[in-house]
Amino acid sequence: MDKKLLDLLKDEKEYLLEHECKTIPKKNLHLPGPDFIDRVVTNTDRKPAVQKNLQAIFDHGRLGGTGYLSLLPVDQGIEHSAGASFAPNPIYFDPENIVKLAIEGGCNAVASTLGVLGSVSKKYAHKIPFLVKLNHNELLSYPNDYDQILFSSVDQAFNLGAAAVGATIYYGSKESNRQIQEIARAFEYAHELGMVTVLWAYLRNMEFKRDKDYHKSADLTGQANHLAATIEADIVKQKQPENNGGYNAIDFGKTHRKVYEELTSDHPIDLTRYQVANCYMGRVGLINSGGASGDNDMQQVIRTAIINKRAGGMGLITGRKSFQKPMKDGIKILNAIQDVYKSDEITVA
Template sequence: MSLARITDLLGKEADDLLSYQCKTFPKEQLHTPSPDFVDRVFALSNRNPQVLRNLQAMYDHGRLAGTGYLSILPVDQGIEHTAGASFAKDPLYFDPENIIKLAIEGNCNAVATTFGNLAMMSRKYAHKIPFLVKLNHNELLTYPTKYNQIMFGTVKDAWNLGAAAVGATVYFGSEQSDRQIIEVAEAFEEAHAMGMATVLWCYTRNNAFKKDGVNYETSADITGQANHIGVTIQADIIKQKMPDVNGGFTAINFSKSDPLMYSKLSTNHPIDLCRYQLANCYMGRAGLINSGGESKGASDLADSVKHAVVNKRAGGTGLILGRRAFQRPFQEGVDFLHTIQDVYLAKEISIA
């Protein structure tokens, strides 16, 4: 896809998003994606050679191979949002083989989905695309609905089915977050010992984070701190929602903050908000991938291209996009993934 096509999809925001220069954290202080990212960052860490090999396998797979960027297809919605609600638009995906086929045809770096999906297709596909096994989920069959991530399998199970990496979610700010942090930290330690990379869905969830009609669960300051806890428990890659607001700590009046967080370290510009998230990922030593969000229909492609541009220009590592790809006909989903990847392949789009 040409830069003209990207510019067209960005619409009236194109000039601002493509030419904006960040004055908060200088890009020279960041550890930005590059072909030698694993060598520059993780080869200096405590990660063992097997982890380095599996990280490199993900970075070297698909259309973005050798760029330092990642395009991952995540499909854990069969548990997180119920299979019916997730796959009704295209029942093809009740069969897990088609999830993996979409990731392969979409030239993704990896496919992230459930134990059941990957175990069922393990021998056919584990050597054809890196597997990222989601360890925990929020099940939706409890009434009234509760929001609590619980383990669905073991790290050894993930290793046995050929996983290159494991993923998990922590609902930071929720009643059960302490237990989730402990469980995930232990699981990530075991995964690293067995040679697998680790990816953390650093989501915040608390009804008290919603005030005066604003949802601060996607606030840059709150999600940034969630990221910082995530890299503290040794996540190699952080998955986070795109920030669309700031000042959650001060609006809710909790935790600790500094006025410089809002005057010097960030602004209301989307690239600055995303860069604040990245700064909390050890200045990019752990890659930041932003999630695609729910499918809204006709606006999905333009919205996702905008998110990709914001993530890339902030110094992030890519998008992890699921529903917007699999909740449409198969070939449209493939084309959708390719369009987002084109943003990361466009050399004209630089880090702000």
């Protein structure tokens, strides 16, 4: 790992790299590794075709053979509007450049919409694993009601050669019951066809914002992860936790004092480990999201990757921090993330 990149952590360098997790011990986790399919996935009810596609994703890109994942997601043209997403770098209005960035950036797979991946599938579906996002929150309705609705089908993803499908559920929203049933059926069918399933397990409820934004609390996001694993997501995408105690602050649902006294601490690695624990102790891979682009993107992605890896997570899925820049700079961001997971010096806490 490039020392200059680690030096970007500044005062947090020792705090993150030397932390010892004393909450949930790493020996209890099913950690990522080159043998993850043989060690973990073969014990499940997944068909051989699902295992084959998951192995193809694990084997692709700069992290091929490590058991870790670096994914490029570009569904923001719908989720955040095309103008807001692509105006900083208009070349990405063209779907081919999205796929090129994923390939040149050494990613394991590229995740995007049916339209984006379908428009270039014959040229690229055999060159990098495709992940088709099935549902979206469209932002043109006024007022927007923040609902994830199906834009495409599992059959369409299969027919264009996708290795995987993805979807979002807004847990905590008034629409979540419908979304859970809808996506559970879609994931069941995707597994029947041999495709991998990836869930964006996000929280969405204005009541979750109190003295802090508990959409990013370890306890609430952890439960969202557990629900995602329940509908047989193979990989869970989750925002990295920034706080804890959402259940207690909002005063609803059920929790236990040991969640806060023994299973977590204030350290970000321990908070993220609680997310991993809710992914069946790592039997389902946890990938954290990269978030919006800003002034310190390189520092932020390295920090997020180190926390995820040391917590026992499986990787990062980073979009805006990479595609809202010139392609060469986006590639540097993606490669820096991958260097964290390739480094033997950065170990599970």
